[in-house]
Amino acid sequence: MKKLAIALFTLLLVAPMMAQTNFRPISFDEAIKQAKAENKLVFIDFYTDWCGPCKKMAKEVFPQKAVGDYFNAQFVCIKLNAEKEGKPQAERFKVDAYPTFIILDTDENVKVDLKGAYPAEAFITKIKNELNPEMSPERMKQRYESGERTPELINNYALSLMEAKKEKEGYEVVNSYFESLSDEQKLSADNSFLFTRYTVSLNDPKADFYLNNLNKVDASLRQKATDHANQLFHASIVSYMSGYMFKEGQYNEADYLKLKNRIIGLGLDKSYPYQPIFDLIECYAKGDMTAYFTMLKTKKNELKGEDFELVLLNTTRLFPQDSPLLPEVAKYIRSLLPELRASSIMMMGRMLMSLEKTE
Numbered sequence: 194m195k196k197l198a199i200a201l202f203t204l205l206l207v208a209p210m211m212a213q214t215n216f217r218p219i220s221f222d223e224a225i226k227q228a229k230a231e232n233k234l235v236f237i238d239f240y241t242d243w244c245g246p247c248k249k250m251a252k253e254v255f256p257q258k259a260v261g262d263y264f265n266a267q268f269v270c271i272k273l274n275a276e277k278e279g280k281p282q283a284e285r286f287k288v289d290a291y292p293t294f295i296i297l298d299t300d301e302n303v304k305v306d307l308k309g310a311y312p313a314e315a316f317i318t319k320i321k322n323e324l325n326p327e328m329s330p331e332r333m334k335q336r337y338e339s340g341e342r343t344p345e346l347i348n349n350y351a352l353s354l355m356e357a358k359k360e361k362e363g364y365e366v367v368n369s370y371f372e373s374l375s376d377e378q379k380l381s382a383d384n385s386f387l388f389t390r391y392t393v394s395l396n397d398p399k400a401d402f403y404l405n406n407l408n409k410v411d412a413s414l415r416q417k418a419t420d421h422a423n424q425l426f427h428a429s430i431v432s433y434m435s436g437y438m439f440k441e442g443q444y445n446e447a448d449y450l451k452l453k454n455r456i457i458g459l460g461l462d463k464s465y466p467y468q469p470i471f472d473l474i475e476c477y478a479k480g481d482m483t484a485y486f487t488m489l490k491t492k493k494n495e496l497k498g499e500d501f502e503l504v505l506l507n508t509t510r511l512f513p514q515d516s517p518l519l520p521e522v523a524k525y526i527r528s529l530l531p532e533l534r535a536s537s538i539m540m541m542g543r544m545l546m547s548l549e550k551t552e
Contacts, residue, residue: 214255214264216272221282228269228299234324235297236268239275239283244291246310257313263320268296296324322349330357342370344383351391367391371399379403382411389414389421395429407459423465426456430467433474435503436511444478469495473504477511485511486518490525502537505529508544523548 216238219227228235238255240247254260264270273279275288282288286295286303296305305323322328327336333350347370354363371379371387378384379402388403388410395404403410403418404425410418429452438444456467469492476485493501504511505526512519523545530538 213257213261214270215261216255216270219271221271221273221279224269224271225297225299225301231269234268234304235299236264236270237279237282237295237297238270238272239279239286239288239291239293239295240272241274241276241291247292250292250310254311254313254316260313260317263317294320296320318349337366342373344386348386348390364391368399376402376406380406380409380411382414385411385414385418389417392421392425395425400425404455404459419461419464422459423461426452426461426467427465430456430470430474431500431503434470434500435507436477437507439477440510446478449474449478466495466497466500470500482512482516482518486522498534502533502541505533506537506540506544509547519548 217224217227221237224235224237238247238250240251255264273282275283275291275293283293286293286306288295290308292308292310294305294307295303298304305320307319307323311319326332328349330353333346333353336346337350347366351363351366354360354366367387374384379387387399392399392403394400404422407415407418407422432438433444433449433452438449453467453471456462462468473485473488473492476488489504496504508519508522508526512522516522526541526548527545530541533541
């Protein structure tokens with residue numbers, strides 16, 4: 194009894210921190226009626242049973258407190274399966290991709306039509322902007338052309354251009370704004386999006402500035418900036434780990450060491466397991482495939498699961514077609530299938546069929 198009381202007390206403490214989006218178990222017509230009574234808009238999540246991004250939103254985004262706090266205050270929220278009970282509404286609102294998020298006023302006019310999965314913060318921002326007339330693409334263009342240069346406008350106008358498949362114009366807006374700022378302004382919290390959203394390659398001049406000043410980034414965003422730096426370096430080191438640089442004849446030891454030393458110099462190896470990646474790359478560069486295969490097996494538990502699977506998925510690139518090791522490699526991969534992610538198993542299965550045909 195005492196244990197039960199403690200458990201219930203703990204749940205009461207935790208519950209306020211676990212606020213989540215309240216999807217009401219009511220029909221479309223009932224949602225409209227309830228929205229009128231509460232003076233709110235109607236938010237509809239159109240999903241299907243087979244939609245992966247729909248499940249991701251349901252599992253990772255809608256349960257978050259910040260999302261729940263915003264959506265519960267602004268909308269009457271319902272979920273409709275576009276292939277079952279929500280089919281009439283899906284046809285009416287021309288839903289042809291999943292997830293699709295529709296926001297209606299109480300006269301059933303569409304205010305927002307948004308498709309695809311988003312991270313929580315970006316999702317809230319996107320919805321707010323879609324509902325704000327000042328953030329319509331046409332209005333943002335007018336504001337930009339009139340000379341307005343606020344972080345909020347630059348961030349959202351550039352994103353709007355890119356979503357309209359005007360990527361070049363979007364980056365011109367971002368880069369022109371970046372160049373207009375002082376170093377202090379570039380490192381402010383308001384302008385952190387220039388690095389975390391619009392710096393996607395180590396070759397970008399913005400990358401050099403922010404990587405050289407990671408310790409000066411606004412303290413509240415330093416971890417986010419460090420995480421993004423890791424993403425940039427990981428994307429580059431993967432081209433070596435996957436065998437791409439070797440296969441394409443682009444491997445240059447000096448370039449590789451420069452990349453490795455920069456990762457270590459920034460201390461990023463303390464927050465991500467780069468060392469086993471370095472070990473594998475350097476072993477592979479020596480050309481002893483038996484030693485490489487042996488090392489891969491010993492490094493399995495040191496590598497991130499995604500990195501280990503990436504190496505396995507690139508077996509046909511890493512090992513020559515005439516390598517006598519291929520049968521042993523195929524046997525090893527087959528033994529690992531029960532441990533791998535479902536998405537990797539499907540691709541690994543196709544690769545194994547190809548490998549085992551050549552045995």
